[in-house]
Amino acid sequence: MTWDNEFALSILPDLLGGLWVTIQATMAAIVIALxxxxxxxxxxxxxxxxxxxxxGFYVQFVxxxxxxxxAFAAFYILPDYGIxxxxxxxxxxxxxxxxSSYTAEVYRSGIEDVGKGQWExxxxxxxxxxxxxxxxxxxxxxxxxVPMLGNYWIQMFKDSAILSLITMNELLNVxxxxxxxxxxxxxxxxxxxxxxxxxxxxxxxxxxRLERRLAITS
Amino acid sequence: MSTIIEHSTRLWExxxxxxxxxxxxxxxxxxxxxxxxxxxxxxxxxxRFPAAVFIEVFRGTSMIxxxxxFFFALPMLGIELPGFAVGVLVLALNEGAYAAExxxxxxxxxxxxQTEACIALGIGPVTRMRRILIPQSIPAMLPAFGNxxxxxLKNTSLVSAVTVLDLTYKGQEIRAITGETTAVFTTLLVVxxxxxxxxxxxxxxxxxxxxxxxxxxxxxxxxxSLPGISRGGTT
Numbered sequence: 520m521t522w523d524n525e526f527a528l529s530i531l532p533d534l535l536g537g538l539w540v541t542i543q544a545t546m547a548a549i550v551i552a553l554x555x556x557x558x559x560x561x562x563x564x565x566x567x568x569x570x571x572x573x574x575g576f577y578v579q580f581v582x583x584x585x586x587x588x589x590a591f592a593a594f595y596i597l598p599d600y601g602i603x604x605x606x607x608x609x610x611x612x613x614x615x616x617x618x619s620s621y622t623a624e625v626y627r628s629g630i631e632d633v634g635k636g637q638w639e640x641x642x643x644x645x646x647x648x649x650x651x652x653x654x655x656x657x658x659x660x661x662x663x664x665v666p667m668l669g670n671y672w673i674q675m676f677k678d679s680a681i682l683s684l685i686t687m688n689e690l691l692n693v694x695x696x697x698x699x700x701x702x703x704x705x706x707x708x709x710x711x712x713x714x715x716x717x718x719x720x721x722x723x724x725x726x727x728r729l730e731r732r733l734a735i736t737s
Numbered sequence: 738m739s740t741i742i743e744h745s746t747r748l749w750e751x752x753x754x755x756x757x758x759x760x761x762x763x764x765x766x767x768x769x770x771x772x773x774x775x776x777x778x779x780x781x782x783x784x785r786f787p788a789a790v791f792i793e794v795f796r797g798t799s800m801i802x803x804x805x806x807f808f809f810a811l812p813m814l815g816i817e818l819p820g821f822a823v824g825v826l827v828l829a830l831n832e833g834a835y836a837a838e839x840x841x842x843x844x845x846x847x848x849x850x851q852t853e854a855c856i857a858l859g860i861g862p863v864t865r866m867r868r869i870l871i872p873q874s875i876p877a878m879l880p881a882f883g884n885x886x887x888x889x890l891k892n893t894s895l896v897s898a899v900t901v902l903d904l905t906y907k908g909q910e911i912r913a914i915t916g917e918t919t920a921v922f923t924t925l926l927v928v929x930x931x932x933x934x935x936x937x938x939x940x941x942x943x944x945x946x947x948x949x950x951x952x953x954x955x956x957x958x959x960x961x962s963l964p965g966i967s968r969g970g971t972t
Contacts, residue, residue: 521814583887583933584926585894588905592922599918680799684898691802704809712806716797723797 527706530697534707537693538714544611544689545676551615552675553668556622563627574623581620587681589613594685610682610689614675621671629664630656659735666730673719673726680715690714741920744911751907752928758821758893758903762828763886769833770885774840775866788837795834801895803827808899824896824903832889839881843874876947883940887933894929904928 562574581589590613597604604612633656641651683692694707741748776788795803807823818826847870855865897906908925912918 579934580926580930583891583930585891585905585929587894587897588908588922588925588929591905591909592918592926595912595918596922677797677799680801681895683801691799691805695805698809703813704805705813708802708806708810712794712798712802715799715802716794720793720797 521705522709523703523706526701526703527710530707531710533693533697534690534710534714537688537690537711538718540607540687540693541676541679541689542718544607544614544682544687545672545679547611548614548618548675548679549672551612552618552622552671555616555619556626559619559623560626563623564630578620578623581617586613586617586678587684589617590682590685606682606685606687610679610685610687614679614682617678618671618675622668625664625667625671626660629660629667632663633659662733662735665733666726669722669726669729673722676722677715677719680711740915740917741911741924744915747907747911748904748924748928751902751904754821754902755890755893755904755932758824758828758896758901759886759890761825762832762889762893765825765829766832766836766885766889769829770836770840773833773837774844777837777841778844792834792837795831796838800827800831800892801898803831804895804899820896820900823899824893824901828889828892828896831892832885835888836882836885839878839885840874843877843881844870846877847873873949876944876949879940879944879947883937883944886940887936890933890936891929 559574559578563571563578565571590610593613594606594609597609637655637659638651641655646655679689680691683689683695686692690711694711697707698704773788773792776784777792779785779788804823804827807818807827808820811818844866851869851873852865855869860869893903894905897903897909900906904925908921912921915921
């Protein structure tokens with residue numbers, strides 16, 4: 520059994536529908552990751568005795584465990600405690616929470632990348648705290664933060680396929696459903712691969728270019 | 738919790754499979770990383786181009802998609818592999834594509850003086866790469882390789898979806914038998930976490946062990962230590 524063009528074309532609309540779900544879910548998860556990551560980063564930055572250590576452990580733990588197991592845990596455990604969410608919502612939350620740990624580290628390293636001399640200069644000029652942040656530190660930090668975030672967004676887009684295993688109806692899940700009902704996996708799974716590549720490769724090229732443009736040249 | 742202890746032999750079997758995937762996958766990843774990474778630096782288009790396509794395709798698609806493709810679609814082209822083989826192969830192809838870029842980046846970032854010195858001394862391209870550039874680049878590769886290995890460990894959980902009886906699969910099995918969802922998944926998360934912490938300790942240790950300027954760093958002066966001295970310790 521080899522490639523069947525007609526079959527491939529007939530399933531394309533369904534797969535594009537799946538891709539749309541994947542993109543929407545990724546974007547929703549990105550919003551969660553950005554917001555939650557900021558909270559985590561700020562709390563760690565403030566060095567509040569116990570709380571900062573707890574969030575430090577949170578980052579380590581989330582980064583040290585597989586997304587799939589986290590997704591299974593949320594999908595099977597939450598209903599036991601009366602929290603019943605759809606696979607789509609569960610998936611979005613898990614992906615967002617997972618990447619909040621990476622996003623928090625991006626914020627942190629972006630701010631740490633700003634040279635010590637910049638802080639010292641601001642102090643020497645007795646610049647108040649607010650303009651030190653808004654005029655000196657953050658504009659420089661953003662240059663390294665944006666490309667790093669971009670790379671994680673692409674990673675999130677690809678990792679969202681894992682959520683098909685908790686029956687979230689995204690691209691890979693649509694392909695698996697077609698495959699098991701038609702007994703043909705070659706076309707749907709190959710198209711899925713092409714669609715992922717068609718989105719992530721141009722995005723990666725774009726971010727590489729952005730990175731070069733934003734780089735601080737001395 | 739007692740149900741987990743009751744079923745601990747199942748988890749133990751799963752853990753062994755996960756560790757096998759990790760070790761075999763890492764070794765194959767290293768082979769693929771150096772092959773593809775060096776090929777991508779070749780001056781020959783016919784060597785460089787396929788390597789670039791391989792790297793971009795495997796970095797540009799999800800590992801779970803690759804896993805399903807090799808497990809479900811490849812048999813339709815007449816090549817049928819058992820789940821475990823698919824698992825090791827896809828883990829290595831996927832992480833190998835990432836690590837190939839690490840290899841390339843580390844070698845490319847060597848100071849041009851090293852290459853120039855080799856040319857001046859009449860050292861050919863193969864010896865130059867094997868004896869001069871690659872050995873120097875390894876310390877620079879280690880932190881990134883560490884990330885790749887921890888990533889590989891986490892990705893081993895995906896092979897449970899193609900009938901490999903790893904830790905995650907066994908966990909699901911116990912959940913199906915006992916219904917103890919909280920205990921099962923908490924245990925799984927803790928085991929994976931402990932494994933990845935151990936792995937990153939191992940990486941940290943090897944970074945210190947193979948650092949070029951190990952002695953200098955400890956003194957705060959970034960001196961390139963001499964071969965005889967560098968093994969002596971931190972004084």
